[in-house]
Amino acid sequence: MAGVTIYQVAQEAGVSPSTVSNLLNGRTGRMLPETRSRVEAAIRRLGYRPNRAAQQLRTGRIQMLGLVVPSVANPFWGTFARHLEAAALAEGFYMLLCNSERDPDRERRYVEELWGDGIGGVVLCSSLPSLDHVKPTVEAGLGLVAFDRTAQPGDPHSVVNIGTDNVLGMRLATEHLLELGHTRLAFVSGSIGSVNRAERYSGFRLALDAAGLPPSAGIVWSGADTVDFDDRDTAELGRVAAREILAAPNPPTAIVAINDMCALGVATGAREAGLVVGRDVSVTGYDDIMLAGMAMPALTTVRQPVQEMAATAFAKLRQVMDGDGSESGHSILHRPTLVVRDSTAAPVVVTVS
Incomplete structure (x- = not known):
């Protein structure tokens, strides 16, 4: 009741x-x-x-916040969690971490439990298009920051959205490949059902359109029948996608992956197909996780300023929890940057003698 x-x-x-x-x-x-x-x-x-929030105020217990991520199986989320926790600890807050696998019902239950246990603020990182599943708890008083997402129609009015400009980031990666001379590219993702993935696909498409390439120049592999945009299996999804795409007639010379874990899987699939990444096929990622620079070859990717984004998320959550709604309903976007490494190069020119 x-x-x-x-x-x-x-x-x-x-x-x-x-x-x-x-x-x-x-x-x-x-x-x-x-x-x-x-x-x-x-x-x-x-x-x-x-609701132990009132009890916490009376007893003076150390405050806590909740962090709900898709899955720390993706190192990006582990890195973000570490930086958010550091920002929280510096202000006397502790943090509880939950993995949701982007399941709305699981997110709802986590958010309700956190609120019921006296935690007044949550950073939610699923990037799902709708927040209706957590709206009742937010309307009951929970402070919520939605991360890796832009504001969407129907969002609770008090929510602040924080992320990078995903459209710009994927345009940077795609334009880099176009400037190298690639004219047949593939976009590899899980199901494009989250806000961030839809925005990244939009950036890919915009870059191709701006270059005057026909729709057939961009192959889209969403893997909708294989993985439902789940972060646990993204590397395997990339591997499967690469094997399938590169075995087709007139395969792409460059593959744009939805994130770094997917890109590392794509690189594995390309090697299994007998190709050399950075020579026979170019591969880009998104996030710049630690493994990106350690891969062989090192991965060209889009860097998100994770530490800065985590600091912003914590600061805005504190404001929401304190009743400052000056930026509620808005999207705060950090600027991504392209990091060029060895996984991208000009396409191989085949000459016929």
Whole structure:
């Protein structure tokens, strides 16, 4: 039952509100066993969950925030979590980390549990188009920052969105390949169902259109029947995509991957097909995770300023939690940069003698 109060619990159990409060706060030393049983039964019947935010304010306990990421199987999210935690600790906050696998129901349950346990603010990183699944909790008072996402119609008015300019970032990667002379490119992603992935695809398409290339110049491999934009299997998705695309007639000379893990999988698939990445086929990623610079060959990618973005996310979450809605409903975008390494080069020119 939504919005159940201790007064309703007290009425249901036939006790005073102070008796309910004593049980919730562990003060049961002088409480008769039958009274305690009656109150606990009333709590179960009504589905009451104490919101410990008020208790935290009264007791002065150290504040906490929640972070819900798709999966730390992608090192980008582990890096972001580390920087957000560092920003939080510097201000006396602790952080709880949850992996949602971009499952709306799982996100909803995490957010409700965090709010019910007295955590007043959450950074949500799924980039799903709709926030309807967490809207009731936000409207109940939870402070929410949506990360790696731009504001969408229907968002709760208090939400602040933070990320990079994904359209620009993917345009930078695609334009780099076009400038090298590639005219047949492939875009590899999981299902393009999240805000960030749709924006990156838009950047890819815009770059091809600006170069005057026909639609057939851009192959799109979404893997919708293989992986539903899940971060756990992105590298394998890239490997499978590369093997399939490169085995087709008139294959692309360059592959733009949705992120670095996907790009590393693409590079593996290209090697399995007998090709040399950076010579026979060029590959780009997005994120600039630590592994990107250590790969062989080192990966050309789009760098997100993760530490700066994490600091912004924490600062804006504090403002939302404090009731400052000056930037609510807006998108705060950091500028991505292109990092050119050895995985990209001019296409091989085949001469016929």
